[in-house]
Amino acid sequence: MVLDGIDFTAERKKITYVFGTSGGGKSTLLKILIGALKPDAGAVYFHETDITKLQGRELDPFRKKIGMLFQQGALLNSFTVGENIALPMREHTVLDDNIISIMVKMKLELVGLRDFEHLLPGQLSGGMRKRVALARALALDPEVVFFDEPTSGLDPIMASVITKLIADLNRLLGITCIVVTHAVEEAMRIADKIVILYMGKVLAEGTPQEIRSSASPIVQQFITGSPDGPISFHASSKDFREDLIVG
Amino acid sequence: MKNLFGYIGRAFITFLQDLSSVLYLFRDTVVQSVILVSDRKKRKQARLLAYVDEIGTQSLLLVLTVSALFGIALTVLISFQLKEIGGYNYIPGFVAMAVFREMAPLITAVIIAGRVGASFTARIGTMKVSEEILALETMAINPVRFLVVQRFIGLVLALPALTLLAGFTAVFGSFLFGSTRLGIRPDTYLRETLDVLMFRDVYSGMVKAAVFAVVIAMIGCYRGLVVAGGAEDVGRSTMRAVVSSTLTIIVLDTVMTAAFYG
Numbered sequence: 001m002v003l004d005g006i007d008f009t010a011e012r013k014k015i016t017y018v019f020g021t022s023g024g025g026k027s028t029l030l031k032i033l034i035g036a037l038k039p040d041a042g043a044v045y046f047h048e049t050d051i052t053k054l055q056g057r058e059l060d061p062f063r064k065k066i067g068m069l070f071q072q073g074a075l076l077n078s079f080t081v082g083e084n085i086a087l088p089m090r091e092h093t094v095l096d097d098n099i100i101s102i103m104v105k106m107k108l109e110l111v112g113l114r115d116f117e118h119l120l121p122g123q124l125s126g127g128m129r130k131r132v133a134l135a136r137a138l139a140l141d142p143e144v145v146f147f148d149e150p151t152s153g154l155d156p157i158m159a160s161v162i163t164k165l166i167a168d169l170n171r172l173l174g175i176t177c178i179v180v181t182h183a184v185e186e187a188m189r190i191a192d193k194i195v196i197l198y199m200g201k202v203l204a205e206g207t208p209q210e211i212r213s214s215a216s217p218i219v220q221q222f223i224t225g226s227p228d229g230p231i232s233f234h235a236s237s238k239d240f241r242e243d244l245i246v247g
Numbered sequence: 248m249k250n251l252f253g254y255i256g257r258a259f260i261t262f263l264q265d266l267s268s269v270l271y272l273f274r275d276t277v278v279q280s281v282i283l284v285s286d287r288k289k290r291k292q293a294r295l296l297a298y299v300d301e302i303g304t305q306s307l308l309l310v311l312t313v314s315a316l317f318g319i320a321l322t323v324l325i326s327f328q329l330k331e332i333g334g335y336n337y338i339p340g341f342v343a344m345a346v347f348r349e350m351a352p353l354i355t356a357v358i359i360a361g362r363v364g365a366s367f368t369a370r371i372g373t374m375k376v377s378e379e380i381l382a383l384e385t386m387a388i389n390p391v392r393f394l395v396v397q398r399f400i401g402l403v404l405a406l407p408a409l410t411l412l413a414g415f416t417a418v419f420g421s422f423l424f425g426s427t428r429l430g431i432r433p434d435t436y437l438r439e440t441l442d443v444l445m446f447r448d449v450y451s452g453m454v455k456a457a458v459f460a461v462v463i464a465m466i467g468c469y470r471g472l473v474v475a476g477g478a479e480d481v482g483r484s485t486m487r488a489v490v491s492s493t494l495t496i497i498v499l500d501t502v503m504t505a506a507f508y509g
Contacts, residue, residue, distance in 0.1 A: 034385055063387040074382035076374075088386045094288075136386075 002028045003039070004200045010193070012143075015170050015177045017187035019222070020197030021231065026180045029197065030148055033178065034068055035059045046144075064092055067137030067145040071152065073129035075121040081108070081132050082117035088139040107135040111165065127158035134165060138175075145169065147179040151186060159183070163190060184223055188212070196222055198231075265491075269469050272391065273461065276399050276468075279392040298401025306362050306409065310355050314413035317354060318342065318420030326429055335429050339436045340443030342421040347448045348508070351414035353500050356459035359406055360492040364467035367398055368488040371471025372481035380472070390472070399464040406460035407453045414452060451507045458503065459496050466492045 002025040010016035020026050031037040033044055035051045043050040051062050075084045085104045089095055095103070108114045111131035121129055130150065137145050147166065151159035163183075167190040169175045181187060187194055188208045196203045196211070196219060204211060204219045211219060221229030236243070283289055325338055371394055374380050383390050418440065425431040470488035474480050 036381055036384065060387040063385055066385070068382070068385045070378050070382055072377060074378040076379055076382075077377075087388070091386070091388050 002200055003032075003197075006042070006197070006200075006202055008195045008202055008205055010144075010176065010178050012176050013170070013174045014192035015166065015179065015190055016193045016195065017191040018178065018180045018195045018197060019182060019184065019187060020203075022182070024197050025200050026197060027148065030146055030178075030180050034066065034146055035062065064140055065143045067140070067142040069130065069134050069137050069145065069147045069150055071148045073121065073126075073133035075129060075133055075136065077121050080118050080120055081113070081124070084121070084132060085136045085139055088136065092140060103139075107138055108132075110138065111135045112161075127154050127161070130154070130162060131165070134162075138169070141173075142175065144176040144178065147177065147181070149181055150179060151181065151183050159186070166190060184225065188223075198222075265469075268473075269465050272395070272469050272472070273465050275391045276395050276465070279389060280396050280400060283392060283396055295397060295400050296404075298397050299405045302359070302363050302401050302405040303409065306359060307412070309362065310358055310409050310413050311416045313354060313358060314351065314416040315420035317350060318346065318417030318422075319424045321345065321350070321417070322421040322424045322429070326425075335425070335431050336435060336439055338421070338425055338429070338431065339418075339439035343418055343440045343444040344448055346417045346421075347414045347444065347452045349452075349500070349504060351417060352410050352452045352455040352459060353496070355406065355410045355413045356456065356463065356496045356500075357493055359402070359409070359459075360463045360467075360496060361489050363402065364463040364492045365485050365489050367464065367467030368470040368474075368485045369481060371468055372474035372484050375472065375474045376477055376481060395464070395468045395472075398468060399461070402460040402464040403457055406463070407456040410452060410456035411449070414449070447507075451503075455500060455503050458499060462495050462499065463492050466495065 006029065008016075018026060018029065028037065032039050032052070035044075035054065038052055042052065044052050046062055046065075049062065051059065054062065075081075076087070079087065082101075082104050085107050086100050089100045089103060093100075104117065105114055108117060111134055113128060113131055113135070116124065116128065116132070121132065124132065134145075134150075150162050150166065154162065163186045166177050166179060170177050170190075179187070179191075188211075191208055193205065194208060194211045195205045198218060203222075204214055204216060206214075212223060214220065218230050220226075221231050283295070321342055322338055325341060326335065329335055329337060371380075374394070380390050380394070383393055422433070422436050422440075425436055426433050467488050470484040470491075474484050
């Protein structure tokens with residue numbers, strides 16, 4: 001079982017950061033939140049609707065209200081940057097092509113990449129791809145944007161740029177942001193709420209200050225990133241000597 | 248022995264599961280095709296005929312070359328037998344019938360399964376690995392309508408057309424060899440061909456080609472959509488798509504030949 005008894009609320013117009021160890025169920029949680037995976041039990045409420053009960057096309061109204069920034073961007077490689085951003089608008093609105101073209105420019109301006117509209121995703125750097133993917137996630141002016149490891153694999157400057165973008169989206173546009181990440185410092189800087197997952201459960205939740213002052217040694221190890229602590233470096237369950245002797 | 252039965256049993260269950268999934272995808276594709284074709288705005292955006300062009304131009308030279316060579320090879324083979332009885336005049340009719348009824352649909356479909364079906368699996372599989380398909384779903388865009396319908400329509404239109412061209416090219420190859428090397432007079436060749444060849448021969452070949460197109464498109468796309476791992480699984484799925492399409496084509500060809508001419 002990857003997740004067990006997870007219970008938390010991400011408040012409207014706030015930034016919620018979820019972090020935990022690698023393989024700790026963060027990506028699974030995100031897939032459940034966007035309706036891509038069904039949990040064996042439990043519910044995910046978006047407003048008053050339990051999205052785990054929705055099937056196929058029933059999820060469409062919910063999905064038109066959310067945006068998702070995938071870890072690798074997940075841009076369509078055969079489409080240009082502009083076409084990628086225009087896609088949700090073309091599919092779900094009756095807007096004229098000229099209006100869509102203006103909207104695409106506006107979204108690209110938001111992420112600082114207006115000059116790159118006609119390039120293919122393959123011609124962009126990792127950081128730029130993520131920014132374009134963010135512009136696409138914002139195409140339909142969503143209420144909630146989910147971020148899967150938005151800063152992983154980026155240089156420190158680009159990571160700061162993305163973190164600032166998340167903060168700006170929330171403060172300026174009132175978008176609810178749910179960010180799944182390893183990046184503790186970034187979370188401490190801009191999060192309204194932090195949820196720490198450990199062994200498939202919620203270990204702690206609260207404001208950055210509350211998390212920082214937590215008495216739990218596991219939480220402290222998470223925050224400081226210390227190699228020594230209750231979370232062991234060794235993932236093996238068997239004693240090393242015993243394992244060598246028995247073979 | 249027990250292992251053998253277990254293996255056969257498991258393979259049979261997997262086959263039934265795959266078959267039901269492919270049929271489900273086919274139903275979904277037909278429904279989505281109707282929705283797309285009947286919606287003017289979406290039809291314009293979807294560039295429905297883009298794949299007709301891509302499949303046609305990518306594969307035309309290969310299909311025509313193989314067909315011409317096949318027409319020549321078939322003529323050489325029969326001429327060995329007919330030489331003894333001086334029956335070269337039977338060659339045009341036999342070649343035309345064999346080509347249009349059987350060989351043009353079969354050879355073209357097998358080439359396209361390897362060329363186009365494999366590329367469908369590889370492209371869609373790679374999109375699955377890079378989460379592009381999940382991204383489409385998250386944007387409330389139906390992946391079947393977005394990825395499968397174009398390929399399905401493209402192949403159903405392009406394969407019969409390619410098959411027809413392959414048939415004429417094979418006959419032309421046979422005509423060139425027969426008239427230059429076997430001494431069959433060109434006008435005799437043409438007359439004998441038209442005497443034997445019926446509209447039904449050409450028509451049955453086209454029906455076969457359309458059915459093969461459905462098989463290649465559905466298996467190719469299905470294998471891409473079910474890729475679960477990384478690059479290795481894309482390779483494995485592509486190989487399985489080519490093998491299962493080719494096998495299905497050969498089985499259906501036998502069934503349809505028996506139904507048309509049995």
